Amino acid sequence: MPRRCSRRHGGAxxxxxxxxxxxxxxxxxxARWVRKKMVNPSRSLKGIEKGxxxxxxxxxxxxxxxxxxxxxxxxxxxxxxxxxxxxxxTSISTGPRGAFRMAQGIQAVLxxxxxxxxxxSKTANTSAGIPxxxxxxxxxxxxxxxxxxxxxxxxxxxxxxxxSAPTLFPPEYVEEFQKCFDRAPAIPxxxxxxxxREELQRPLDSVYEYIDPVPIAxxxxxxxxxxxxxxxxxxxxxxxxxxGIEDTLVADLNFIYVxxxxxxxxNPELQRTSLVGIVKDIKESMLEEVDFRKEAAxxxxxxxxxxxxxxxxxAKAPFVYQHCSTKRVLTMERLxxxxxxxxxxxxxxxxxPELTLVTALNVWFGSLISCESFHADVHAGNLWLLRDGRxxxxxxxxxxxxxxxxxxxxxxxxxxxxxxxxxxxxxxxxEMGATGNDxxxxxxxxxxxxxxxxxxxxxxxxxxxxxxTPDATAVSAxxxxxxxQMNALFLDLVRVSESYxxxxxxxxxxxMKQLLYFDRYTRLLAPSMNMLRDERxxxxxxxxxxxxxxx
Numbered sequence: 001m002p003r004r005c006s007r008r009h010g011g012a013x014x015x016x017x018x019x020x021x022x023x024x025x026x027x028x029x030x031a032r033w034v035r036k037k038m039v040n041p042s043r044s045l046k047g048i049e050k051g052x053x054x055x056x057x058x059x060x061x062x063x064x065x066x067x068x069x070x071x072x073x074x075x076x077x078x079x080x081x082x083x084x085x086x087x088x089x090t091s092i093s094t095g096p097r098g099a100f101r102m103a104q105g106i107q108a109v110l111x112x113x114x115x116x117x118x119x120x121s122k123t124a125n126t127s128a129g130i131p132x133x134x135x136x137x138x139x140x141x142x143x144x145x146x147x148x149x150x151x152x153x154x155x156x157x158x159x160x161x162x163x164s165a166p167t168l169f170p171p172e173y174v175e176e177f178q179k180c181f182d183r184a185p186a187i188p189x190x191x192x193x194x195x196x197r198e199e200l201q202r203p204l205d206s207v208y209e210y211i212d213p214v215p216i217a218x219x220x221x222x223x224x225x226x227x228x229x230x231x232x233x234x235x236x237x238x239x240x241x242x243x244g245i246e247d248t249l250v251a252d253l254n255f256i257y258v259x260x261x262x263x264x265x266x267n268p269e270l271q272r273t274s275l276v277g278i279v280k281d282i283k284e285s286m287l288e289e290v291d292f293r294k295e296a297a298x299x300x301x302x303x304x305x306x307x308x309x310x311x312x313x314x315a316k317a318p319f320v321y322q323h324c325s326t327k328r329v330l331t332m333e334r335l336x337x338x339x340x341x342x343x344x345x346x347x348x349x350x351x352x353p354e355l356t357l358v359t360a361l362n363v364w365f366g367s368l369i370s371c372e373s374f375h376a377d378v379h380a381g382n383l384w385l386l387r388d389g390r391x392x393x394x395x396x397x398x399x400x401x402x403x404x405x406x407x408x409x410x411x412x413x414x415x416x417x418x419x420x421x422x423x424x425x426x427x428x429x430x431e432m433g434a435t436g437n438d439x440x441x442x443x444x445x446x447x448x449x450x451x452x453x454x455x456x457x458x459x460x461x462x463x464x465x466x467x468x469t470p471d472a473t474a475v476s477a478x479x480x481x482x483x484x485q486m487n488a489l490f491l492d493l494v495r496v497s498e499s500y501x502x503x504x505x506x507x508x509x510x511x512m513k514q515l516l517y518f519d520r521y522t523r524l525l526a527p528s529m530n531m532l533r534d535e536r537x538x539x540x541x542x543x544x545x546x547x548x549x550x551x
Contacts, residue, residue: 141176153220153250189213292330305371337384354526375401418532433502
């Protein structure tokens with residue numbers, strides 16, 4: 001099924017320990033400089049608008065220590081041999097695939113460029129003039145998103161990274177890339193069979209009783225099929241990496257690296273953004289994403305947490321069948337249930353939907369500190385009520401990890417959010433995103449109050465439908481979440497916080513989005529419950545962590 005760009009960022013899934021914390025710190029430092037260059041420094045800093053500066057599209061002016069042109073030129077000449085060597089090594093590692101992808105890239109640019117010219121011709125003679133979203137040509141958010149979609153897997157994943165990193169990219173790009181869908185035509189089943197035989201190294205009929213040739217879902221990187229195991233007769237799903245994806249990723253990411261390397265050489269000022277370092281981080285995370293052994297490890301770690309905490313009768317993650325899973329194939333238990341937005345079906349499975357939500361919240365909150373990683377994409381497609389009454393956590397593509405320092409600040413934030421204590425909230429956010437700047441807590445608290453007072457205005461549309469059956473009339477309710485509003489609220493928080501010099505770790509963005517998802521579920525399943533103040537929900541650190549030596 002289509003998946004939104006806000007989907008996973010593999011870096012969070014793969015990194016842990018001091019490396020993860022260091023990566024977040026580096027990303028924060030890079031983001032500060034990028035934002036200073038991309039946001040108009042003359043923007044107003046009064047009230048809630050102080051975080052709403054518009055992208056600065058003018059010339060980036062040189063300054064700082066790089067003022068001596070002769071010294072600049074000498075440094076660049078000295079760096080030239082290293083640049084040439086680096087580019088040669090990258091070209092060799094890319095191989096002939098690079099030329100093919102270059103041709104595809106040119107075709108994509110021509111296609112989207114044609115769309116831009118066609119749209120431009122329609123607005124050229126209007127009194128309103130050229131819309132702002134078209135003035136940057138293919139670099140404008142709309143056309144860049146379309147270009148990424150045409151370029152395929154690598155750029156779709158890059159778009160997902162943009163959509164999930166509001167602290168690194170201008171808000172216009174973050175908002176536009178929320179609309180990007182990860183979808184692709186299904187590849188023929190005979191190709192899937194060939195990959196399975198190659199990976200499993202044995203006849204398929206010795207492993208699976210049958211495999212459904214019609215895929216359940218097909219995305220840019222993988223395709224999913226239903227199946228049944230031969231030995232146990234268990235229903236499973238098989239996630240198969242599409243052919244050529246790894247080569248395509250390597251070629252694309254190497255090209256992006258070369259561009260970044262050359263840009264830094266031509267404009268040393270860009271070195272302050274650590275542009276090459278950011279590209280290296282993205283490359284590492286994307287290449288890990290096509291290694292299904294990583295996702296299998298995430299699933300098993302979460303199930304281990306469930307077992308250790310005694311939640312096994314309340315929740316579960318799909319079992320991973322290691323004997324038929326590899327780097328390119330992931331065979332998992334098939335879970336059957338309904339999403340937490342299907343109120344009618346939930347009522348048919350359990351007597352009290354509110355308790356179902358309480359269970360889901362307790363399991364998820366517990367994983368924030370007691371598990372090696374937490375599920376960071378709990379939209380309705382990934383959080384189910386199973387037929388046996390347990391909560392099913394599905395698809396561990398996006399996971400996050402918290403340092404104790406971030407979680408301590410997050411606990412204060414959650415408590416202050418529940419009690420609407422905006423002074424305490426401002427203090428906790430200042431601690432979490434501290435950059436050494438002096439913060440006016442009182443003013444910050446007033447701005448936060450303006451943002452969070454609007455959370456009740458988020459649209460949650462509950463649709464009630466009736467259907468006549470031979471025996472009775474069925475009534476079902478479903479909740480529709482406006483993700484654009486959710487993203488806009490979080491972007492408001494980021495903008496205002498940045499105006500005070502704060503930079504948050506990526507995990508904070510992941511946590512906030514999940515809380516907004518749970519807020520929507522609460523409105524449907526338990527409209528009178530305050531999920532952060534209810535005594536049945538435990539969000540404190542009095543749980544015993546399974547591992548504390550990761551940080």
